[in-house]
Amino acid sequence: MTASNSRHHWLALALVASTTGFAGAGSAQLVKPGTAPAKGPDAPKPSDQPQSNDPRSNAPIVPDAEFDSALPPLSGDLNAPLEAMAPLPAPSTQTPATPAAATPPATTLAGDVLPPTGPSDPQLAQPLTPLSSFDTTPLQTAADVKDKDAPEIRYETATKGLDKAGDGLEGEYKALSALAEGKGKAANATQVAARAREDEALAVRLLKSLGYYDATAISTIETIPDADKTKPARLKATVSAQPGRLYSLSSITVKADATTPPDLVRTQLPLKVGDPIEAARIQGAEANVSLTLPQQGYPFVKVGERDILLDDQTPTGAYTLPVDTGPRSSFGQLRTEGDPVFDLEHLSLFPRFKAGDLYDNRMTDDLRDALVATSLFSTVSVEPVRTGTINPDGTEQVDLLVRQSEGKPRSLGGNVGFSTGQGFRAEGTWQHRNLFPYEGALIASVIAGTQEQGLAGTFRRANAGKRDKTFSLTAGANHSNYDAYDAFTTSVGVRWSYDSTPIWQKPLTYYYGGELVGTNESVYDFTQGKDVRRTYGIVALPGQIKFDRSDSLLNPTKGYRLTLNLSPETSVQGSVKPYVRTMIEGTFYYPVSSSIVIAGRAKAGSIQGVDRDDLAPSRRYYGGGGGSVRGYGYQRLGPFDPNGNPVGGRSLNEFALEARYRFGDYGIVPFIDAGNSYESSTPNLSSLRYGAGIGGRFYTSFGPMRFDVATPLNPRKGDGKVALYISIGQAF
Incomplete structure (x- = not known):
């Protein structure tokens, strides 16, 4: 082992033999607490110290020779183990003699045990509480009180300074305020102060969102004594805000690749120099870039993180926005x-x-x-x-x-309605939308009503060779029992149609097809002067074309629609009698304001080529009812037989005017209708019947629910005073 990587340990131990005088001094140190020598100006000067007559006063406590001899011998081997320490002498149990002039004797120590200091506390001798049974529940403070019976304090709130930043800011602040959320109640003043501090930060955050980056806010809590001394005083928490200066845009820089047209990104970022640095304005402008660029050939656009460098001297901010447009x-x-x-x-x-x-x-x-x-x-x-x-x-x-x-191809559906003259009517449907792929549906329907019952089955292929073009084949049996006729009808029909949908409302739609009808109906025979039943066979080629310039399929508020129906038909009842049924209808919608729409409708129909009494009653024109002239019963406008039942006519005209007032999801619609049906093949205006009323609307995602109440203004004998109509959708 070298000296560079070894550690050396040295131990020096001095053992000093106790003399009587030294032991006495040591004993004195134990019985009399020492005092620190005086320092500072009160310390005794050297000349003030008493001179000792003891010749040993200046001698060393332990002579050097005696100290050196007490050191243990040291080995020359640096790696040798340390020598054992000599045992310390046992402490003396005898009290040394003390001169008469010495300090009074004190209690001596036996071994290393200190004498008792006083009476012992019995609790200290008890065993400690086991940890498993220790109560770890934290202590409650006044702010933690949740007892429902604990007293509450009341407080009021006030704000200052927010109105300087705009009219809408204070309302937004109140909607998010912690003080307002507490509704003027708190457990204690500490809780009120904590809520006030939250509102301070809220006020600053809202002000900065409007461009006031120097904004500050402070809250104060004060006591309001109650006039009734028996009631506790209330608190008033006031949040005072100072908007400071409004920062505006000093420059606008867009970092983006070249686009077509060249300034596409900048033109779609609706910001200009001088605009306030308002969070909603900035975020809305950036969202507009993300929205409009994919509409103009850039599907993979990514708007990066904006950078606004504020200058508190101006005060303005330099705005920079990186945009990754991706490929056109x-x-x-x-x-x-x-x-x-x-x-x-x-x-x-x-x-x-x-x-x-x-x-x-x-x-x-x-x-x-x-x-x-x-x-x-x-x-x-x-x-x-x-x-x-x-x-x-x-x-x-x-x-x-x-x-x-x-997904699941099967579904159940239904609708329910009621109207005066038609009574209660409910229809249920079952369909399998993909029984004959692709989109070949089988639909079964049943009608149960007070005046109509029926069964029908339909095969329908949607998107048949073209989007929204539909082919359908229908067969059904129906019983209708109205004042105008009682009919048992079976029919088979085929139709091709091109329709509008809520997803794609088309400016031009149409349908055409064929229909074969066999019907047995009651009819009043004017030559015999009584009701008879006759069976009719009818072949028809119905068609329709519609021009639609309205803004909505279900609830239009502006624009117009024009519809033309044409159906060449042949009625077989003893002999073949061909004729043509035509109908034209126009509607318009004019927005007076954002909440009021004026809607109007005009309709006229004519049947050419056949006498009225040679027509099956179900193929004639009738007026009255929820989709016609409200206030009159269903099909009760037009000529009557001697029994007071409507017999219908070969022509028809109708007019309607509505004022549609909407507030939220509800609406009120006053209306007036007019119209009639006529025995002649040409309608006229000489004998119009008028109805008026008011309706309620409840707007849903699939269209408005309609509740209309109407009364006839020039009723005839037998007409009711009030008519009620409940259905889905607007009247027109």
């Missing part, structure tokens, strides 16, 4: 994975874009919504996927990946 892209092909609910051929019917069109995420969302509307998926998603393929126009081809997860 165009639509490519569809891909799919997951459950094979639809194959790629059927999926290709849904997009409203073509390959090569500039990417627009609104079209991607529309594709997903259309798939969801089939109700055949539990989950379905559509997302863009980069391909790296560059088109001739410089855009990158982006494919759309459709992830499919199969």
Whole structure:
């Protein structure tokens, strides 16, 4: 072992033999507490010290020779073990003789045991409490009191200074305030103060969100004595805010790759120099970039973290926003994975874009919504996927990946309604939407009502070769018992239609088809002067075309609609009698304000080529009811037979005007209607009947619930005084 990596230990021990005088001194030290020598100005000067006559006073306590001889011998071997210590002499049990002039003797010590200091505490002798039974519940303070019977203190709140930053800030502060949330009650003053400190931070945070970055706030708590001395005093917590200076944008810098058009990102960032550095304004502007760029060919845009460098001298802030636009892209092909609910051929019917069109995420969302509307998926998603393929126009081809997860294809549905003249009517349906893939549905329906009963079955193929184009084949049997006729009807019909949906409201829709009807109906025979039953065979080719410029399919607030119906028909009842049924209807919607819409409707119909009495009663025109002239019974407008029952006519006209006032999810709709049906094939205005009333609306996600009460203004004998209508959707 070298000296550089070893450690040396030295031990020196001096053993001093006790003399009588030395022992006495040691004994004195034990019985008389020592005092520290005086220091400072009160310390005795050397000349003031008493001179000792003892010749040994200046001699060393232990002579050097005696000290050296007491040291143990040391070995020259640095690595040798340490020598054992000599045992200390046992302490003396005898009290040494003390001169008469010495300090009075004190109690001596036996061994190393101190004498008792006083009476012992019996509690100290008791065993400690086991840890398992120790109570670890923390002590409660006044702020922790939760006893429902504990007294509460009341407090009031006030704010100062927030109104300097804008009218809406104080309302936002109150909505988030901890003091306001406490509703003027607290367990103690400490709790009130804690809430006030939270509101201080809230006030500063809100002010900074509006651009007041120097804002400060402080809270004060004061006592308000109650006039009634028997009641405890209340507290008043006041949060005082100082907005300070308003910071504004001194510069706006966008760091982004080149786009088409060149200033696309900057134009979609609605900020300008001088605008306040307001959090909502900044975040809204950045959100607009994230929203609009994917609509203009940039599906992979990413808005980075903004940087605002504040200058407290100005006060302004330099705004910088990094934006990763990603490649400018165009639509490519569809891909799919997951459950094979639809194959790629059927999926290709849904997009409203073509390959090569500039990417627009609104079209991607529309594709997903259309798939969801089939109700055949539990989950379905559509997302863009980069391909790296560059088109001739410089855009990158982006494919759309459709992830499919199969849902339940069967469902039950129903609707219930009531109206004067039609009575109670309930309809239930069962359908399997994909019994004949793809989207070949089988639908069974049943109608149960006080005046109508029926069964029907329908095969319907949705999206048949084109999105929203539907083919349907229907067969059914129905019994209708109204004042105008009592009919047992069977029918078979086929129809092709191109329809609007809430997802895609189209400006032009249509349907066409064929219908074969066999019906046995009661009819009043004016030549015989009595009711008779006749059987009719009817072949019809109904069709419709509609122009729609309204802003909503279910609840329009502006725009117009124009509908034309045309149905060439042949009635077989003893002989063949061809005729044509036509109907034209127009509606308009005009917003007077954000909450009031004026809606109007005009309708006219005509049947040409046949006498009224040669028509089956169910094919004639009638007026009156919830979808016609409200206030009059269902089908009770027009000519009557001698028994007072309506017989219908070959022409019809109707008019309606509504003022739709909406507040939240509710609405009030006063209305006036007019109309009539006529025996002639041309309607006229000479004998209009008027009805008026008021309705209530409850707006839901699938359309408004309608409750209308109306009364006839120029009633005839037999007309009721009040009519009630309950249904889903607006009257028109």
